[in-house]
Amino acid sequence: MTSQKQIKLSHGELEFSAVEQGEGPVVLLLHGFPDTLNTWSEQLEVLATAGYRTVAVATRGYESSSQPADGDFSSEALAGDVIAWIEQLSGGPVHLVGHDWGASIAYSVAMAAPERLLSLTTMSVPHAGRFLAEIPQFPKQMRLSWYILFFQVPGVAEYVIRRKDFAFLKWLWRTWSPGWAFSEQDFEQVAEAFRCPEVVESALGYYRGAVGLDSLPWRKSYDSQKPWPIDVPTLGLTGKNEGCIAADVFSAMMREDDFPRGLKVVQVPDAGHFPHRERPEFVNALILDWLGEHDIS
Template identity: 75%
Template sequence: MTKSKRITLAHGNLRFSAIEQGSGPLVLLLHGFPDTLDTWGEQMAVLADAGYRVVAPATRGYEPQSQPEDGDYSSEALAGDVLAWIEELGGAPAHLVGHDWGASIAYTTAMAAPEQLLSLTTMAVPHGGRFLAEIDKHPKQLRMSWYILFFQVPGIAEHVIKRKDFAFLRWLWQTWSPGWDFDEEEFQEVGAAFSAPGVVESALGYYRAAVGMDSIRGRKSYDGSKPWPIDVPTLGITGKNEGCIAAEVFSAMMREMDFPRGLSVVQVPDAGHFLHRERPERVNALLLDWLAKHDAA
């Protein structure tokens, strides 16, 4: 088994901690909310032993040194970080894997620079454009996504997240993955990360950038009939017991017309939102099979 090491990545004057393991084609693993770069512990060694160079960074704002002075957490800025990392790590096309917000970042990266990617794997969150444009058609999902609107309330959202040792984030874990009996140590890693200066505000910045006035205007002008093309072979994975974005909504918003290079959608039984942690053997098998099919550009 190859050993992992801590490295630092850069984009402009921002610095990002990352874990690296193995050698071979590059696989970038992007974590979600509320989570950290350590979310990928069950995947890194398996992928490294299979012949990949695996890198799991902390995304923008999840550390003080990666918090931009202008507070830019737009999808374009987040994708720009990923493209800078790929260049820094050698410039060859990479496999991109994202969970939750990491999936959202991955979609934007794939739309912006498909030539930089060998494959795309997204977990728990469907095509970002479809989700924002069509969530109104899914009343159940509107109810499930109440927290997105709550996160728009400055000051109050920050206070609720921070109180009682991040009890709200613990509740989200339990609600989004109702069958996951996670270890307390796993959650403490999240609490430690969110305790650092500015991290809670940065994490909320993702949501506030995503549902601002520009995105609202875009949803009102879009009728859903045109594709949002992602020209990268894509594997979308959801948990059957998903408590954040319902599995049926995920499947409905992953459409072949949006993925001209191919799309495969898989539902993992007995798993919720954090499916890669809950059912690592199943997710790892899916990943290894998908990556092997797309190692050649």
């Protein structure tokens, strides 16, 4: 069994920290918000033991070396990072796993370069195009997603996140995963990352890049008929007790028509927004089954 090792990936002038373990087909793991690559601690060894080269990466802006000079956190830029990593790791195709913002990035990669992927596993965020297009149809979800608009307020959002040593982020964890008894050490890893210069601004940059005026359904430039095919076999996981994007909303926005090569949606019992952290054995079994179905024979 190989041990974990620290590696560096790059895209242009940006450099990204990563943790790698195992040998075999590549499984690339993308974290979300507010989180770090340490979110995959319960997956790395399990997937490596099963015969995969498993790589968890700190995404754009979550460390000093990956701060973009132009402040670009668009979906195109974030997907471009991942495609560059795939080229460095193997040239593809790889299995891609994403949670929260990592899931959103994963959908963008699948739309931009489906030939680079063997399979897709997404957690806690449904098809990103559907979410922006259809959220007004779900009043409950509009209420749950209040923070997205709050994050658009410059200066104020940064202040609230930083005050009392990131108490707001800890409150989000408790609200989004109400049954999860996470440890102080788990959260401290996140707080440590967010203490680094510019990381708070960068994390908010994801939301500010995604929710521009032209992305809103009531704008004339918005195309409600835009197709969003994900031409990669996709496993979508959501916690049954999800407090961020409700499980029924997730399931409603994951439609087979958008996934021509296959879609499986599972609601993880006794889990909230972080199912891979809260129910690792349950989630790991689902992921391994999905990877096994879509390995190159």
